[in-house]
Amino acid sequence: MALFRIGPNPESGQLLRGEGVYLRPPELRDYEAWAHLRDVSRDFLIPWEPTWPADDLTRTAFRRRVRRHQQEMEASESFAFLVFRDDDVLLGGLTLGQVRRGVVQAATLGYWIGAPHANRGFMTRAVRATIAFAFGGLRLHRVEASCLPHNEPSMRLLERVGFTREGYARAYLRINGVWEDHLLYGLVETDSIPPLRPAQP
Structure with missing residues (x-):
C-alpha cells in the first residue's frame, strides 16, 4: 500500500491540532495522496456520499x-480540512460548512x-479538534451533523464526542443517487464533551 506524507505548511492558513492528528486546508500538492486514498476507499465511501462525478478523482477536478x-x-462560509496523522499520513477529510451568523x-x-x-479513533480526534475551533476560533453557538440511520459507526462517533440526537429528517440528502432519510444531531457550546478514550492500537 502506498503511503503519502505531506506535512503541515505554516503558510497555508488555518491549522488545527488534535491528539495524534492535525487538520489543514487542502492544497494542490495534496492531489496524489488525496486521489489515491479516495480511490482505494471508493467501495467503502460510496454508500455514504453523494454520487461521485465521472471526473471526481482527476487533477482538474481537485x-x-x-x-x-x-x-x-x-x-467564512465553509471551512474544509484534510485530516493527517501526526506522521503526515493522509487519513480523510472534514468540513465545517454552511456557517450561519446572526x-x-x-x-x-x-x-x-x-x-x-x-x-x-482518528476521526473522533479530528472532530473534537474541529469542535474546539468552531466554539473557540469561530465563536459559534451550535454545530449540527446528520447521518444515515444505518451508519452505526458515524452515530457512535457523534455520540462519543457529545452530540445529541435531535430528530429524523425524511429524504434529507441525496446519497449515492437516492434521497435518504437521516438522523439529525446537534451540539451547543454549553454541552459537556466526554473525556477522550485511549487510542486503539
Missing part, C-alpha cells in the same frame, strides 16, 4: 475543489475517512 474551498474559507451562529459538520484508517 484543482477546482481546492479553489472553491479557498473562496469559501475567505468568505441569531443562529451555527455550522454543519461533515467528514469522511479512508478505508485503511477507519475504526481507529
Whole structure:
C-alpha cells in the first residue's frame, strides 16, 4: 500500500491540532495522496456520499475543489480540512460548512475517512479538534451533523464526542443517487464533551 506524507505548511492558513492528528486546508500538492486514498476507499465511501462525478478523482477536478474551498474559507462560509496523522499520513477529510451568523451562529459538520484508517479513533480526534475551533476560533453557538440511520459507526462517533440526537429528517440528502432519510444531531457550546478514550492500537 502506498503511503503519502505531506506535512503541515505554516503558510497555508488555518491549522488545527488534535491528539495524534492535525487538520489543514487542502492544497494542490495534496492531489496524489488525496486521489489515491479516495480511490482505494471508493467501495467503502460510496454508500455514504453523494454520487461521485465521472471526473471526481482527476487533477482538474481537485484543482477546482481546492479553489472553491479557498473562496469559501475567505468568505467564512465553509471551512474544509484534510485530516493527517501526526506522521503526515493522509487519513480523510472534514468540513465545517454552511456557517450561519446572526441569531443562529451555527455550522454543519461533515467528514469522511479512508478505508485503511477507519475504526481507529482518528476521526473522533479530528472532530473534537474541529469542535474546539468552531466554539473557540469561530465563536459559534451550535454545530449540527446528520447521518444515515444505518451508519452505526458515524452515530457512535457523534455520540462519543457529545452530540445529541435531535430528530429524523425524511429524504434529507441525496446519497449515492437516492434521497435518504437521516438522523439529525446537534451540539451547543454549553454541552459537556466526554473525556477522550485511549487510542486503539
